[in-house]
Each structure stands twice: as C-alpha cells, then as structure tokens.
Amino acid sequence: MKSAVETLNPTRVRLTVEVPFEELKDSLDAAYKKINQQVSVPGFRKGKIPARLIDQRFGRGAVLEEAVNDALPKLYQSAVDEGELNVLGQPEVDITELKDNELLAFTAEVDVRPEIEIPDYQGIEVEVDAVEVSDEDVDKAVEQLRERFASTSVVERAAADGDVVKVDLEAKIDGEVLEDGVAQGVDYTIGSGELLDGIDEAVTGLEAGGSATFTSELKGGSGAGREADVSVTVESVSARELPELDDEFAQMASEFDTLEELREDSRKRLADQKKYEQATQAQEKVLDALLELTEVPIPEKLLADEIESRKHNLVNHQLGQLGLDLGSYLKMQDKSEEDFDAELKEQAEKGIRTQFVLDELVSKEKLNVSQEELTEHLMRRAQSSGMSPDQFAQAVVEGGQVPVLVGEVARGKALASVVEAVTVKDTNGEPVDLSDEDEAAETEAAAETAEAAAEGDEKSGAEKAEG
Structure with missing residues (x-):
C-alpha cells in the first residue's frame, strides 16, 4: 500500500491511498464467505458455493463491493498511522479507482488536530480578589445558621x-x-x-x-x-x-461551647472558602490569558458538531427537565435567537481551544495521571452525578469513558502547572501563593476549572431559568 498526505488547511488533510489487489485477498475471501452464508444455489450446500459460481450468479461487482467495504476501515487506519495523523471525527472517503485484479485507489478527507505552538507563558500576570473576611461576613454566616434553627x-x-x-x-x-x-x-x-x-x-x-x-x-x-x-x-x-444568639445556641447548632468559638470557626470557614474561590478565579484568568496568547485553528465541522451537541443537550435535557422549550427560555433570558446562537458558538470555540491547548501542554510536559488522581476525580464526578462511586465507575467502564476521565485529570494538571509558573497578585498588590500541600486537591480544582471552560455555561443558564 502507498499513501500520501496533502494538507488542505491547518485542520484538514486529504489522504491519497493506492492498494495493490493482492492486499485485498483477505477481504475478498471474507466477502465470498459472507455471501456464501446469505444465498442459496440448487445443488450446493449453504457455505459451499464455489467462488466462480457466485461471480456468475450474483456478479463479481457485488463481491468487490463487499470486499472494499470490509477493507476500507483497515486501509484508512493504516494510512493514518503511516502519516502519524491525529484525526478528529469520521473521514469523507471517495473511491477514485477500482480495477479488478489490479488496483484499489481512494482518497479520504478528514479533520486533524492542529499543530499548536505553546507560547512562553511565564510572563502572564493576573489579579484576583484578596482574601478578606469582615465582621459583617461572619455576622451573615451566623445569621444563616440561626435561620436554619428557627x-x-x-x-x-x-x-x-x-x-x-x-x-x-x-x-x-x-x-x-x-x-x-x-x-x-x-x-x-x-x-x-x-x-x-x-x-x-x-x-x-x-x-x-x-x-x-x-x-x-x-x-x-x-x-x-x-x-x-x-x-x-x-x-x-x-x-x-429565631433562637437567641448566645452560648446555648452555639452548643445547640455546633460542636462549640461558646458563641465566640462558633464565630471564629465561621471566620475560618469563610476564609477557606474565599481562598478556594481565589484559586478558581486565578485558574480561570490564567487560562483566559493563555488562550489569548495561543493561536488555535478550529476545524469547521468539529465546531459545527460541538454547537449542535450543546444546543441539543440544553434544549432536550436541561430545559426539558424544567418543562421549558427554547422559545420560553430565550424569553425569560431576554435574548434573541441570534444572541443565543452567537453565545453558543463563542462557548463552543472556547471549549475546543481549551481542550486543544491543555492537551498540547499535557503532551509537551509529558504529564501522566496516577491511579490515585483518577480515583479522586472519579469520586468527585460520582458525587456530582448522584451515583455511588461503584455505580459511576461501572458506568464509566461499560461506556468506554475511562480515557475521557483520564483526559480531564491530565488537563487539570496542565492548567495547575501553568498557574504555578505565572504571577498572581491580589487586589491589594500582594503576591498570592496558590501552591497547595494537597497536590491532588489542587489538580482536582484545576480539572474542575478546565471542565467548566470546556463545557461552557449553558448549564448555568438553565439553572437561572429554574431559579
């Protein structure tokens, strides 16, 4: 077999493949065998009809068609491997020549993952909110707890x-x-x-x-x-x-003996929450800055498919569960269909660019995913899905989705590595140290941020509709 690759644009190639007829022998044998099982000829047992008789009775063309259909996927994959191509989606195949006992030639146009040059990102600087917990914040948190015990x-x-x-x-x-x-x-x-x-x-x-x-x-x-x-x-x-705000309330509503201890615990919890929000904000801003610096061509068909998939998911699943159709949703959001389509396209483009860039970083930095990291990610995904870890793991394995989860964790590690390399300051001008002693938690948080960027915010839009 001979194959050649022609680059049509940064995201699409055309494969030209020529196959000597002798390389189709296995597929021809399989075609005769399959036809043998499907037809009957008087005087011959099923499966024992000679090849020449099949040619005479049903035509050599039928055999060739069956053989080519059998051979094409394997021949195409061999050409892809030979060209070291990272293909996306299904190819458009055109048989250009089929000479019996001589030659099979075909072309296959297919989208490919573009080559991406990751720029020097160490000069990125982002600003995030400072971690500040006021007395009013603590008062509000304690009041919310008080409301629960009303x-x-x-x-x-x-x-x-x-x-x-x-x-x-x-x-x-x-x-x-x-x-x-x-x-x-x-x-x-x-x-x-x-x-x-x-x-x-x-x-x-x-x-x-x-x-x-x-x-x-x-x-x-x-x-x-x-x-x-x-x-x-x-x-x-x-x-x-509402219960009185005193030590008795603290003992009833918490493990603390005094109201002051309860307030201090609330202050610490709020600080931890703000630190998490600060880290998420940094990850989002760093990712946006990295995408701004990086040129990422997007395959047109991949983008169209992604837009359609997102729209179908929103309309038929998220809105459907709320008893809404797209028209009602747009009215509630005060959006035109043109505005909606433009936002959906922007979200889809960002999602694709995010995956391409972070996947390139995974490859460039040779990042691997440990079993512990994968398990941690699986546990979180199970929790968010409402399934037990065992049920979720079984569904993932049966659905062949393990590589998807591995990819999510790897992209999280890639984003975390970029965040560690750039400059992050808070609104007070103070440097922010986002390194976490729990590296798995840091990776998981970055994976969540990368997933959110890749998935867009159609879900939040549906949640707004529900509210």
Whole structure:
C-alpha cells in the first residue's frame, strides 16, 4: 500500500491511498464467505458455493463491493498511522479507482488536530480578589445558621414579611385551569422569592382562609414563559422564631461551647472558602490569558458538531427537565435567537481551544495521571452525578469513558502547572501563593476549572431559568 498526505488547511488533510489487489485477498475471501452464508444455489450446500459460481450468479461487482467495504476501515487506519495523523471525527472517503485484479485507489478527507505552538507563558500576570473576611461576613454566616434553627408556630393574625404561609394555588391561562396548574398545601416564606413573582404582595395582609389573585409569568410546566392568572388561598399563617444568639445556641447548632468559638470557626470557614474561590478565579484568568496568547485553528465541522451537541443537550435535557422549550427560555433570558446562537458558538470555540491547548501542554510536559488522581476525580464526578462511586465507575467502564476521565485529570494538571509558573497578585498588590500541600486537591480544582471552560455555561443558564 502507498499513501500520501496533502494538507488542505491547518485542520484538514486529504489522504491519497493506492492498494495493490493482492492486499485485498483477505477481504475478498471474507466477502465470498459472507455471501456464501446469505444465498442459496440448487445443488450446493449453504457455505459451499464455489467462488466462480457466485461471480456468475450474483456478479463479481457485488463481491468487490463487499470486499472494499470490509477493507476500507483497515486501509484508512493504516494510512493514518503511516502519516502519524491525529484525526478528529469520521473521514469523507471517495473511491477514485477500482480495477479488478489490479488496483484499489481512494482518497479520504478528514479533520486533524492542529499543530499548536505553546507560547512562553511565564510572563502572564493576573489579579484576583484578596482574601478578606469582615465582621459583617461572619455576622451573615451566623445569621444563616440561626435561620436554619428557627421554629414556627401558627398565629391568628394577618400574614407579614418573614412569615411562613401554607397556601393552595391555581393557575389559569385564558380562563382555563392548567392541567399542572394546581398545587395544595405549599409552604412558602414571604419575601424569600422562591415561588412566583407577585405572590408576596398577594398574601401579605391575608389571614387564614383569605384569598387573592395576581398575574405572574410561569417559570415551569406546561405554561412556562406565559402570563397566568393565579389564585392563592392561605390555609395557615405561622410566625418564625429565631433562637437567641448566645452560648446555648452555639452548643445547640455546633460542636462549640461558646458563641465566640462558633464565630471564629465561621471566620475560618469563610476564609477557606474565599481562598478556594481565589484559586478558581486565578485558574480561570490564567487560562483566559493563555488562550489569548495561543493561536488555535478550529476545524469547521468539529465546531459545527460541538454547537449542535450543546444546543441539543440544553434544549432536550436541561430545559426539558424544567418543562421549558427554547422559545420560553430565550424569553425569560431576554435574548434573541441570534444572541443565543452567537453565545453558543463563542462557548463552543472556547471549549475546543481549551481542550486543544491543555492537551498540547499535557503532551509537551509529558504529564501522566496516577491511579490515585483518577480515583479522586472519579469520586468527585460520582458525587456530582448522584451515583455511588461503584455505580459511576461501572458506568464509566461499560461506556468506554475511562480515557475521557483520564483526559480531564491530565488537563487539570496542565492548567495547575501553568498557574504555578505565572504571577498572581491580589487586589491589594500582594503576591498570592496558590501552591497547595494537597497536590491532588489542587489538580482536582484545576480539572474542575478546565471542565467548566470546556463545557461552557449553558448549564448555568438553565439553572437561572429554574431559579
């Protein structure tokens, strides 16, 4: 077999392959054997029909077609290996010549991973938020904990802000009650914003047994995105009582004996959280700076496929679970379809560029993934999926997704290595040391950042719709 590679552009090549007919012998034998099992000829047992009789009865062309179909994948892969190509997606194959007992020639156009020159990134400088925890931050954290331990008791008075009301709801559009527009016994805290717009004003001032109507745009279900007339009836009104902020509360709500110890622990937790957020911010900014410096050609078909995949995932899975269609979602987001398509394209481009650049760094730096790192990553992915580690691991193995997880960890290690090499300062002008004694945790955090950049933020958009 002879093969040659022609570069059409930085992301696409054309393979030209010529194969002497003797190299098709195995595929021809397999073709005769397959046809033998599929046809019947009087006087011959199935599988025992001579090749010459198959040629006469069914045509040599049918045999050649079967043989070529069998041989092409292997011949194409041999040409790819010979050309040392890193191909993406499926090739477009065109048989240019087929001479019986002489020659098979074909061309295959296919996208390839572009060659990327990683620039000197050590001069990158980024600024991140300083880690500062104020007394107000601590007060807010303690107050949130206090809210969790609030008790409620039914009161015989009109509902007010902060009260918990038990309500029945009925939604109508054009005078018709929606099939999924009735809910009974719903607990709602006035002022929380967790239900429909307009409900706070409607129920405030109502006593048990009182009713009101209001108009609101539905966020989910069959009427998602449409204006509905909503009737609300208050079953009961309960006042929330917060525990006193004292040592007794600290002992009830935590493992600490005093309120001061609880506040200090809250301060430490907030500082740790802000440090994590600071590290994530640094990773995101460093990645953006690296992508800005690096020229990355993107295969057109790969980009089109990625855009279509993201759109399908958003519309059919994320929005579908919320009972929304794309039109309703765009209306809620106050976006045109053109704006949506432009954002989706930008996200897809960044995702592809992120993977290409970090994969090139993995190769350049010869980064390997240990079993411990892979296990840590698998545990996190299992947790986020709601599956047990064993279930998730089984699904990964059965789906052939182990290389995908390995790639995610490797890209995380590549990003972490770049972050360690650049200059990071906080808003106070102080250098930020992002090196972590727990290298696995640092790699995992960087892997999360790289995944988020590669996946885009369609998910967050759907989550906003849900909220």
